[in-house]
Structures are given as structure tokens and as C-alpha cells.
Amino acid sequence: MSARDVTPEWDWTAQGRALGVGADGSFNAGLLHLGADPAVIWHREDGSTHRYSGAALMRRAGEIAGVLSALGVGRGDRVAGLISRRPAVFATALAVWRLGAVYVPLFSGFGGDGLRVRLVDSGPKVVVTDPANRANLAAVQDVLPDLRTLMVGGAGEPGDALLDDMINRLNGVPAPVATGLHETSTIMYTSGTTGRPKGCLIPHRAVLSLLPYVRYCLGVGPGDVLFSGADAGWSFGLFTTGLAPMSQGVSRVVYEGPFSAEGWWSCVRAVDAGHVAAAPTAFRQLAAAGAKLVPPGFRAATSAGEPLDAATIDWFDRTVGVVVHDSYGLSELGMVTGNLRHPGAPAVAPGSMGVALPGFEVDLLDPDGSPVRGPGEGRVAVRDNGYFLSAGYWGREDEWAARFADGWFLTEDLARRDEEGRYWYVGRADDVIVSAGYNVGPVEVETVLLEHPLVVDAACVGEPDPVKGQVVAAHIVLADAGTTPRPEDLLRELRTWVGQRVGWHAAPRRLHLHPAIPRTATGKVQRRALREGGNRW
Template identity: 40%
Template sequence: MSFDRLATSALAGAWQDIESLLDRDPFGGDFNTAHEICTRYAADPNRVALTVRHEDGSADRWTYRELDRLAAKAARVFARAGLKRGDRVGGLLSRQVESWITALAAWRSGLVYVPLFGGFAPDAIGLRLDAAGVRAVVVDQRYRPALAQAQATHGLDPAVFVVGDVAAGTDDRSFWTEVDRADADGPLATTALGDTATLLFTSGTSGTPKACTMTHATFVSVMPYAKCVLGATRDSVVFSTSDPAWAFGLYSTGAAVMALGVPRVMYSGKFVPEAWHRVIREEKATILTTAPAALRRLTDTFAQDGVPPTLRTVAAAGEPLTAAVAAAWAGTGAPAVRNGYGLSEVGMLLGDTQGTETRSGPGWMSATIPGFDTFLADRDGQPVADGQPGLIAVRRPRHQMSSGYENTPDLWADRWRGDVFLTEDRAVTDPGGRWQILGRDDDMIIASGHNISPVEVENALLQHPAVADAAAVAYDDPIRGGVVRAVVVRADARADDGDLVTQLTHLVAQRVGPYAAPKVVDFRSDLPRTEVGKLRRAAVRELPIT
């Protein structure tokens, strides 16, 4: 058998293994996300699906049966509000059970769920609600003022269901009052594999947000990640720290884990390392999923308070894992971080998969996740020469996270080169098959004719003990032209800026090369990052030089 046929057979086998874990196998005309990740486990009244821990130390627990029943009741509430199959339901929520009740209710009844991040500004909320044509919104009372401003600015009038207190004199309805009054007989739609289940807006830092169409098969695309990187099994307890407004929280560490019948834990409060440590310890979590940015802050707590004894796997995604963060984390005695890379358009593509641990290393990922065929390409989608950096490309997989951009179909078409999806992220590989992410293609810095990876510069800066966080971006100097600018968060605010600038410049020159040494270095108390910890480079570029 030829190499290509062997590879094709391996890809097919990987997906067959995943599909065998589902209830609808082989796939037919009836395939529904809510059924696959919740309803089919509801026969067991004691099977815990979700635990939500709160800042005061209290916990709320829901079984699959309870979530299924609440979703049926919420589906009846939406039907009474006049929503019909294909209509859009927004969730302006956070790490709370209502996010899952709303999503499950939408999916089971053929509605389309539109998750919205609670940290969005009113205009960002309004743009997304308008683009999605949302007819109803479930909103936490914390975000109701922002929603009201978005409605006024964009002329929106959806039905509003508030989690919490309802303001007098409004047409708002109480979500829980309506659910409590409803019968558990909401519409149960017959949906197909390719029917739209979710409209999820990417967290781009500039330009029009892209509305990714997620089908009822979307969660299948990230089940290989849940199995092969997280290592989730029936005996696992997954502490999922990402907000379910994003793909990583909703699907990669949410629906994909639920499809395996594995219990999950969320924390409803703000990130406090000591609180996370307590949750892991008290809930006996075996898997922690988070972003490298959180690991930076969690390291000291683990070093001081010890590693919770049940913790077996730590998985990070959302931004490159630097050698400095990985080394500091390893010093705590905690499990080595399993790095991962993915995007909302395709799914989780690369990671430190089980069985490849000896090949992994700080800043590198050991393998392509089973089911995907990835390679490095130029902008035409053609493979680059061995040892050369290129754009991460993936041949059309059997299951893909998104089926298109609803609001920008031309842009979606531009991402394809035949059957090859071209990402905007640059990487390199080594002879052992490992991958290292260099950064976004449009974030690459061109200085003195050199293409400079901002991630390489940042990795060097973070080696200095006086640096707590760092970002590298391009800067157009009026005299020198394109140069590297470093924006640094000091670990010690008392450090002398002049001496530190000299040391950092020399450090980058030594570790990356003189051509990459920053010509501009300025300091901030923190860096702009998204909820899931991604560095917002566009926002960094907009920061005035101090």
C-alpha cells in the first residue's frame, strides 16, 4: 500500500474511532448536538454533568438528567416567545449553568445559539446581535446595561430573558421564573449533521467580526483533542476555565467533553490563583484546561500550596506556550503542560498527544491531532521546503469546526486553496515532526529586510527575571523605518528602566539575533489580552509610546 493510501486510511480510522463513541453511528439524517452531549446520558439520574463553583466557596451541581430537563423547559419558553426553527437565540452570559441550558435548549429545538462574551462593549454586542439577526437574548443581569445600550444604538428589539433581577417598567422577563413555570415539553427537532447549531463570532482584534457557522457536527471535530490531548475518560473530572462564549470553552473543553459523558467543573468568579487551586483540590479535578497567561499567575500558588494530588493533566491553548512559563510550571512538580493549537474555523489541529510526551518540549507541540492532515505552506497553499517556516495548512478534514463565515462568504472562500484551508498562523517543524508556532502571519515584524517572529522576541524577553510579561510588535520609526518595539510588564516596579532596557536589548540580540533587538522599549502595568488569554497585538500596536 502506498504512503498516501496509508495516510488516508489512518485519517479515516481516527474518525471512525471517534464516531464509534457517538449514539448516532453510522450517521444518518437524525443527528443533534443536545442529544449527543446530554440527552443520551439522562437515563442515569446520578451522572453528574456540571459543577459550578462560586467565589464564596459554594457549589451547584447538575446531572445530565437535570440539564436535559431544564433545556426542555427553556425550549418551551423560547417557543412561547414565538421562536421557530432556525431563529437565533443569544446568550450574553459567562461561566454559569444558564449558558449550557440556553445552548442545549436551542440545539434540541432546531434554534441557532449565538454565544456572546460578557466583557464585550455595547457596540461589540450590538454589531453581533444585528449581524446574527438574534430574536431573543438570555442575559445575566450584570450585562443588562450593556445590552440596553447596544439595543438603543443599533435599534434592536429582541425578547430579553434576564438571569437575576428584572428592572421594573421594562418588557424583560425573568429567565428562571419562565423556566420554572414551563413544562418540560419543548420542541424536539430532527436535525441533520450539517444543520447550523451555533453562530460564533471570532475574537479578532480588528476588522469586522467573522460569524463562524457551527453545525451539529462541530463538537465531533474536537473530540480527538478531548481524547488524545486531554486524555478525558469516564473517570476524569475536567476543570474547564475558558468562557463558553468562545470555541475553546463551548466546544473543545465543553461539548466535546460532555459527549464522552465526563463531568466538568467551572468557576463563576474572577480569576484568582488561590481560588482555582482550591477548586481543583476540593473537586478532585484530574484535568485542568487553561491558557498560558493563567499558568504564569498560577505557578506561584502551586509552588507555595502544593500540587493537588488528583491532577493528572494540564492542557493549555490560545497562545504560544513559552519556554519560561513551561520551565517555571515544571518547577512546581505539577504535570507537564500539554500544549495545543487550534482555531474556530477548523478545530484543534496540533498538540502534545498521549504517547508522544518524550518528543515534546517547551514551546513545541509533539504531533498533529489524529484525524487531521496538516503541513506548512506558502500563501498559495503549496508545501514549503523542509526546515522552512510557513503558514499552517490543513487538508479538508472529515469533520471541521466551522462550515463558513455567514457574514463574509468571500473571505471564507479566500481561505481555501482547493481542498486546503490556509490559516493565518506561521510555524516551523523539526525533523522529529514537532511544531512551533511563530505567530500570526500579519503580526510578523519586518525590520532591515528581516522577517522577525514576535513570539521569538517575546520568548527572549521573558527569560529576564525582571520581566513578568512582554509583547513584541512592529513600529514605524520616522527615522529608522520598521523596527521592533517591545512592550514590557516589569516583575519589579522598582527596577531601573534605563538599565533594564539595555539588558533586554542585549538579551534579544544574543538569543534571537542583533537584527531582532528592539529599538523601542516601553513599560506598562499590564498587556491587553482577551478573556482566554490571547495577546491582542492590534491593541498593543495602538498603545502610545511612553
């Protein structure tokens, strides 16, 4: 029996009814049932922990909706959220949706051009922010002079509206606006590894679109405590490991501090979180910190955002007895493949991004656009089932339409399908390195490099070569030379390592050393920066 033969059936209509979708398709995501107590566990930098029930979160969402309404926000208006990791980020999104307005999540690390591009493109009426992010809004004051600022958690600049003060003056909470399941609720900007970020139009159905992932990949339900390292300025933090599992009775942990293995594990221990969801980069750093920090209550882990290397999966399995389940998705689609958790699910194959999730049909297309039959490699395509996470690009309709062919959404990713029906990530279609006629997937080389004891992080790109067209260039971060001696000829060492494990066609011919690999805020390698920057990184 192949891996795909044990995928459970999925009925979108029935699941929608259970979530609260009306027979006429009416649904407002701002009225999600968050029944857990606590629904949110907020672990602050000072070590204190604060718990909020679903009822308390919904009351605060109603109050914020009243404040936004008083500031002139109505149906169709955009409201941006530039908020640190605190419960208010979820309450603000729910409040905006109640008004029939459109929420624009912004990563709390944005500043300068990253913030300016997104705010100018979306044109919000109000931005909700906090003291940690207020100063960054100076980047848009000259181009958005009418933008109102609503402060949560403290004071702001002259002219800012203060949430607590305005709540005290509220005369009542506005009635929720009747919206449809497929009506836009959110503009979520892509992380922008190349080109201008696209604003994905996410409908009120977002939580429903992600329920197959919650049930069968995360495998969480009522009573579970989920620690997510993702910022709610991205879809993985706001929806995938946020409101979607929260709608199923899961308690979501919000960790306020910056990343550190000690900080994360301390939080997991303090709140007794059994499940950790994060990007592969975080799992590699957790593994590097050693097993002594891992709390005994840690029982499950799920990865997404980029491919998780087999070496890291093996470390967690061998050292702490937890198998990390990797998965794959896009802001446009939601999560569409994963290593499943359900009775009869196949064992995790380290390095695989799993099989198609229930409710989704995934295939591979060859360069001519024809389906790849059986095992093979091709471009990942997903059949339009009417429940993708996104329904278009803000102001870029032609670009959205161009992503489809004969009812299939064509991604920019290449994958390999094995005999069992599992998918293995190869790389971006435009990232594949063509060297002397061979196609080299950068992820495959990176995975092997990360298994070398000298290498802490790695990324590969193609560099021009007059003979081979392109050669593999490895950009790496080395382990501390004091604990791991380096050979005299490091390039030769790594070429041999890759050549013997992948093939000599894939062995790096150029080597660049860096203190850190450039990545987006979601952990994706910025290959364009490596190609253009060379040794500057």
C-alpha cells in the same frame, strides 16, 4: 521515529456513529448524551459548590426549550446567550439546538460596541441573560427594539420574561427538531484582534470535530474532573473544554469568580479537579503566584489560545511535576495540532504546539503557495476533511471561500516545522517584523523576554524605521521594582538578553513600559492596538 509517526488513526464515520449520528447523517447536538454525575460542578464566589448530573442538565435544557418555544423561537431563529459562568450557559445552548434554532454565544464581559456589533450582525429573536449582564443590553435597545429578554437566575427589567416563572406555566416540553450533522447550530464570533469580528457558522457536528483533541491532547475520559478557565462565550469554553469532554463522561468545573491564582487553586482543591485547561496568560500568572498554592490533586494541564512559552512549561514541570501540553486551533478549524497524550506519544518539547491531531492533515506553505518540504517555515494550512469546527462565515460567504486554495484552509499564522515533525508557532503572517531584511517572529522574542527575571509580560511589534524599514519594539510589564532591582539602562539589558539568545537582528531597539499588555478576552495580544497606541498603553 518522528513525532508524527505515532499519531493514532481516526475514523470520522465510526466516531460519529458512536456519538449517535444516524446512518442518514441526522444528528441534533441538543440531545448529546451527558452521562456523568456530576456533569457540571459549579463553584460559586461565596465558596459554595453545586453539582448537577447530566440527566438534570438535560431536563433543564428541555424546560428552557419549552420557554423559548413559547417566546416564538423556531427553527433557524437566532438566540443569543449573554450569561455568566453558571450551568445555565450549557443548558441554554442545548435548548436552542433542540429547537433547530441557532445559538449565539456572547462573552459575559462584553458591553458597549463589543456587544452591539455581534447582536446587530446576528439579529437574534431572544437573548438569554442574567442579572450580572442585564444592564449591558442597554447598548442595543435603540437598534433592536423587538429583541426579547429571558432572565435566568433573578429578576430583570420591566417586560423581561423570567425563566422560573415561565417554567412553572409550561404545558410540556417540545419534541426535538430533526437536524443534520452539518446543519448550522451556532454562530461563534471570533475574538476580533483586527477588523470586524466574523461570525463562524458552527454545525451540530462541533463535538465530533473536537473529539480527537479531547481523546489525545486533553486525554480525559469518564470519571475525570476538568477545570477550565474559559468562558462559554468562546468556543474553547463552550465546546472544546465544555460539551465535547462532557459528552465523554467528563465532569466540567465552572468557576464563577474572576481570575486570581488563589481563587482558581482553591476551586481546584475544593472539587478535586485533576486537570486544568486555560490560556497561557493564566498559566503564567499561576506560576508567578508560587508553588505553595498548588493543590496536591493537580495532575495535568493543557494550554491553548496563544503560544505557551517554554519558561512557564519548565516551571510547572520542575516545581510541581506537571507538564503543560500546549495546542493550536482556530474557531474556524477547531483544534488541529497539540502535544499528544497516548501510549508512545513523544515527550513534550517546551514551546512547541505539537503535531497534527488524528483526523487532521496540517502542512506549511511557502510565500508562493508551495508546500514546504521537510523542516522549514511557512504559513499553516489544514486540508479540508469535512469536519472543521466551522462551515462558513455568517453573511460573508466570499470571505470564507477566499480562505481556501486547492482544498486547503489557509490560516494567517506562520509556523516552523522541525526535524521530528513538531510545529512551532512563529506569529501571524501580518505580524512578522521585517527588519533590515530579516524576518523576526514576535513570539520567539516574547518567549525569551519572558525568561528574564525583570519581565512579567511581553509583546513585540514592528515600528517604522527610516533605515531598517522596521525595528523590533518591545512592550513589557515589569516585575515589582521593590523585589527585582532594575538596571540603569533597561533597553540595553533587554537587547543584550535577546541578542545573545535569539540573535542581534531580533534584539528590541525600542522599549515601552505598560501596567498591562492589551489582550482580547481570550488572552491574545492585540498587536494592532500596540502598533497604533504606542506609549498610550
